[in-house]
Amino acid sequence: MIDSLVTIQGGRYPESLVYEAAALLKNHAVVVHPTETVHGYGCRYDSADAVERIRCIKESKQNKPMILLVPGKKWVDILCRNIPELAWRLIELFWPGPLTVVFQARAGTRKVCPWLGETVALRQNAHPFTSRVLTEFDLPIVSTSLNRSGQPSPGNLRRYMEDLARKHNAEPRLRPELIVLDEKLTQGNAQPSTVVSIVNKKSVRLIREGALSAAQIAEKAGIKTIGVFED
Numbered sequence: 111m112i113d114s115l116v117t118i119q120g121g122r123y124p125e126s127l128v129y130e131a132a133a134l135l136k137n138h139a140v141v142v143h144p145t146e147t148v149h150g151y152g153c154r155y156d157s158a159d160a161v162e163r164i165r166c167i168k169e170s171k172q173n174k175p176m177i178l179l180v181p182g183k184k185w186v187d188i189l190c191r192n193i194p195e196l197a198w199r200l201i202e203l204f205w206p207g208p209l210t211v212v213f214q215a216r217a218g219t220r221k222v223c224p225w226l227g228e229t230v231a232l233r234q235n236a237h238p239f240t241s242r243v244l245t246e247f248d249l250p251i252v253s254t255s256l257n258r259s260g261q262p263s264p265g266n267l268r269r270y271m272e273d274l275a276r277k278h279n280a281e282p283r284l285r286p287e288l289i290v291l292d293e294k295l296t297q298g299n300a301q302p303s304t305v306v307s308i309v310n311k312k313s314v315r316l317i318r319e320g321a322l323s324a325a326q327i328a329e330k331a332g333i334k335t336i337g338v339f340e341d
Contacts, residue, residue: 115271115289118144121238127290128239132246134287140164142271143243144292145179146236147208147321148255148300149267151286152179155250156222164252167274167284170259175227177210177303179235179253181244189219189230189250196333197308203330206236208321212307233303239290255302263300267291306336313337 116127131141138157142149151167153160155178165172178189183201186193190213197211215230223230235241235253244251256270257263264270271289304322307315314336316324324336 114287115268115291117291117293118239120292120294123239123242123290128242128246131243131288131290135243135247135249135251139287140167142256142286142289142291143240143251143253144237144290144295145208145240145253145303146206147303148263149291149295150253150255152240152251152253154247155252158223158225161223161225161252163283164254167286168254168257168259170254172225173227174259175229175231176252176254177231177233177305178250179240179244180232180250181234181248183234185250186213186232189216189232190214191216194308196314196331199331200306200308200314200327201234204322204327205234206241207234208236208301208303209233209327210303210305212305212309212317214309229307229309231305237292239292 134141135152135154138154138160140160140163141152143152151164153164183205186201192214197213200209200211210231210233212229212231215226215228219230220226235244255263256267268291275285302320304320304327305318306327307317314333316336328334328336
């Protein structure tokens with residue numbers, strides 16, 4: 111049984127739901143939220159316990175990186191260091207939107223978020239509801255897709271969450287406190303955000319191609335080429 115599931119339609123949602131989601135995030139809860147790309151699990155970025163809960167729900171590895179959704183562009187300066195001009199150009203062009211940018215993390219960021227490594231991946235989300243929640247909450251949140259690690263994205267989200275609730279019926283820690291599903295995003299095959307790295311100040315490296323193609327980014331930003339990330 112799902113404890114709390116609410117469906118919304120794109121930009122139409124009750125303001126009371128914004129306050130509920132923000133209050134739950136403040137209290138270290140796990141909240142399923144929509145973005146303009148796919149739905150995700152979210153929690154406050156500085157809550158090690160909530161981050162661990164999400165990892166357990168997804169059955170993901172400890173070193174698996176997760177994206178931070180930020181309330182606004184000021185958080186780039188707060189969380190990151192050695193930010194190149196090229197990064198600001200991409201931010202101005204594509205935020206809010208489906209582009210995630212990987213930066214070098216400040217030492218203070220890694221201290222607050224011990225689960226982070228040397229880099230941090232940020233995005234300003236464009237979905238009306240989640241954007242409004244972030245403004246109300248006024249802190250970044252971890253955001254990671256609903257699929258279990260190594261598995262494709264679920265098709266029927268409501269059924270997927272119901273199955274998850276049944277699976278974790280005796281484990282309350284592995285059940286989100288709130289699930290908000292956007293009916294418009296449950297149709298078709300949504301793509302995740304595109305992820306690029308600008309850790310090297312002189313180039314853009316493509317880590318994952320998603321809703322934005324490398325060609326679209328290069329053309330709009332006036333970049334000749336975007337390299338492909340290699341392990």
